[in-house]
Amino acid sequence: MRTLCASTLIGEFFVIGFAGLVAMKDPDLSMSTVWTVCGIAMFACLLLCGLVTRPGGTALGWALQVVLIASGFVVPSMFVLGAAFAALWWASVHYGRKIDEAKARFAAQADASAPDAA
16 A cells, blocks of 8 residues: 555655646745745655555545645646545555555465475
């Protein structure tokens, strides 16, 4: 699960950076505000790469997805990109768990069929 989720979060890292470039064109937003918000969100993506397998890590990832979709109120194209990344996040979590279960099942089978070395 960690690899799939981390890949999604790294993609979001870049998308948030590019959204910051687009948001800078808005005359109502100061450059410092845009880059403070984007920097915090980008840092959260990197931090979540390491926390995704810990308790609450997946929930924090979902919170980031909500924030990413809500950023569409500032940069309208983020509604679409946020929804796309939310779908990727769901797939990463869902299929990542299935892969982890399959790995555990195969490891248990390998341990059960291995001859005793004693």
